[in-house]
Amino acid sequence: MIAVPDWLKPVLPFFHPVLMWLLLALSLYALYTGIQVIRTRTAKGEEKSRLLKGKFREVHFQVGALLLVLMVWGTLGGMAVTYINNQKLFLGPHLLVGLSMTGLIAFSASLAPLMQQGKDWARALHITINGLVLGLFGWQAVTGMQIVQKILTQG
Numbered sequence: 674m675i676a677v678p679d680w681l682k683p684v685l686p687f688f689h690p691v692l693m694w695l696l697l698a699l700s701l702y703a704l705y706t707g708i709q710v711i712r713t714r715t716a717k718g719e720e721k722s723r724l725l726k727g728k729f730r731e732v733h734f735q736v737g738a739l740l741l742v743l744m745v746w747g748t749l750g751g752m753a754v755t756y757i758n759n760q761k762l763f764l765g766p767h768l769l770v771g772l773s774m775t776g777l778i779a780f781s782a783s784l785a786p787l788m789q790q791g792k793d794w795a796r797a798l799h800i801t802i803n804g805l806v807l808g809l810f811g812w813q814a815v816t817g818m819q820i821v822q823k824i825l826t827q828g
Contacts, residue, residue: 689751706733748775767816
């Protein structure tokens, strides 16, 4: 059994949910910057010049990299906290969907070099995968809050 300091025990179960809600908000920001990248690529003239000043491509790339690392850490951290608190993992939809999302976001990020080469199929796949991840994230938020409610009623 892993020894957790007493001061950390009451807050430990909430690191994962708080991080995931922040990641959901960051995902929505990534969606916004991604839409701006598409708008920049298709814009012409003065509108294109205005959009280029926003450096949305660079911002989207950086936000995507941050999302990837925080998703991996958040997934592993959530599993670690569950194991520390219960000496087991609960094999259920929330865990399986979370692991799937982590794999999907890694797959989506791996498409970046192909998109930089101008491969439209990679862009379409990137958008499709991220749309799926965002939809799953919404579902995870609901099921995650149900888990948080269980933790609160038990403690």
